[in-house]
Amino acid sequence: MRAEVPTSAPDDRRSRPTFLNSNRRQVILFAVLTLLLSFATVWGGRIWLRNSETLTFAVGESSGPEAHFAARLAAMLKATSSRLHIKIIRNADNAKALAQFDHKQADLAVLRTDARIPPRARSLAILEHDLLMLISPGDKKIRSLAELKKKKIALLTNGNNLAFVRNVLEIPDKADANARLQLAPLNSMVDKLFASGGYGAVIAVDHASAIVRDKRFEQSARRAPFTVNAIDEATALSRRYPGMSEETLATGLLSSSPQIPDDDIDTVGLQWLLVGQAALAANTAGELARTIYENKAELALDDGFASKIEPADVDKSAFVAAHQGVAEYINDTSRSFLDRYSDLLYLSVAVLGVIGSLFATLYTKVTRVAPEKAGELATEILDIGERVAHVQTSEALDGLQDELESVLRGAVIGLRDGTISSDGLDTFKLGYEFVRDEIGMRRESLKRQSGRDDVVIVKTAQSA
Template identity: 65%
Template structure:
């Protein structure tokens, strides 16, 4: 008679592994990306602010004073680490340079106030003055404009435009003999030679800076070769001709010994202006004006041109209105960074706020691991309850008890660090208490009805519990 093999106990199912979700990786990644984005924005902003801006400077002859001044200005900008750069474009003569400026092919130019003024030209600085010196033979004064009109006049100047201006001032432009009465002096002419040629007066138009440096006046004055006359109606002439300015020839300006003139004389003149396009940004022109006014010595040419740079006229009724950027610097109204870019900053902050909200929403919905509800962990507890019927020994039951306590410990820690929310905590509590009580009942049952072969184990357990 064969013995019947005992029926094996069904094996307890394996514990279901639960993936513990955490925000640490996502938070670290998000922090790194945020820092990288911040660094990129700061770098981009700094690059934008320091990004070089090239201005086209139209000049006349490549060897003329305008071109040489532009070259010095380009060097000064570079030496001062300015973000501004110059591209100098020679045009043959100043009229062509102004035409290029008028066509908006250049940002900067130099003009004399009797030139055809482009409507979009705004002044930055007065670089120099051209003075009209009324010269007559020694001992022969010209007291009035009426006396001057009676004489044959030679004009010593760089261009025919000065001759036309003299005719206009003397109101001789409509006179048939105007061309004979006011003539351009031949190149290299001297006062003595012109006087002996029949001219009763000479009008020399020259840079004030050149006049001061010219020693020939002093040599001629010692021989008594000329008389410097005042233009008595300089104020009325300047009023009738907006391009003309009222000027003063200071005592001893032409000659210190003997003093020529012996006292300040009234005359007329023209201004050489550095002009910019009216649409050029205020901040750009303000930066350029600052460099010019703070580096006058470096900008002066050896022959004296631009040796006494003066602020542009900021009056609203000025012949050529000052550019707002130049006026801002001249009037000491330069705006701070916040004032200058306040509107842009406000718009940027609003945009960043919107973008930040969008990224926060994306992070919350996509990258961030949402806290797990406590009620969802009831599944792990019920899993322990389902495996309890397979526990045929007190050791197996102790394992389930340890798992149950581990789940409870995980919930407490999760509630503390935010990985588990308190939603459904009552449900979890109910499930925990239910399974805990079931384990207790199961334990009592095993103590009363130990499975075959577990008597010693039960006795030990009972002794230990006692």
């Protein structure tokens, strides 16, 4: 009697499209999510930074030009929808405002170059020039400052410029010097000072923008001519007093008819600077400077202050060094794309690496469908081997042989496409060789058993 050993159904597990597609879809999905989240993170951070920066501006008394300029700057930034905002911190005077700036309690301040310059102050823009004008009556010219030592001088300016004039004239701060240098009322006319005060010279100090708008000089010149004298010692004075600068009085600055001065002449002056903390971010300082330079008209005060805003002096020898961000903006003529956006690119790479690492960890540890180990297929092979001993026909043995080859074929395909790992491959090979040899031995056994059966049948027939 021949026993038939049923063969198992074909193993559909070898075709693993679900397995492969699942992992491949996950890899593609995580790659796309990495790019999207990196882009969203960097862009969101950039937007957040662009909309969240407030600069504190320390100013002096509310009626001063510093406070008025700060208010104009705040209004202009708001009107232009800038990401920068100004918070004004008011003080009793500008000296206290500069002290506050010096203690890092404010980001911005306005100072004149004869003030004590905080060591961390960096120039953002030149707001105004104060010019010194040496005036003599009629056509009398003053050849040098030494000629003024024996003259009575009227000072046509406010008291804040007294120390500046003393430095120019090298007059010590003594009581006897006050008789020579007398502070005249602010609204005094030059011709009346010469006519009634017995002055040999008048020194006027004012903002350049105010001088252009002041019609009193032209009115005085029409009644009684006067001369504005060049200061030949301007270069020496600017070197002796670092905060002092060489300036030029342009032709016709004081009066167009008659023309005073009748030619460009040299003089000395002081500068009003908008300064920021050295620690202010370069892109912030550069953006603020750019916005100021592009919106000068909106920042000019009613009295003319800051009507001729100039870029900060980026020369290394400047009395107050320009902020790095401002210098980069002013000198920015050929920066490449990488130079402009290197910080953003570096940030993007860093964010991409972090998010990519997180998703890679999530995929490998949690969501990835792990491939079947080759060693686990040995159980299936041994199951085939256990059935070999019960096979009674060559046809059934051929079925087991085909089943064994099917397992081998599936293992090879799985190792190729990644659905089966090489873990336990030696065990699989050993099991395959053992069952293959067992099938071979069982086949030989069946052949010998079949031969004996034929002999018995022949002998029985002969006996009959």
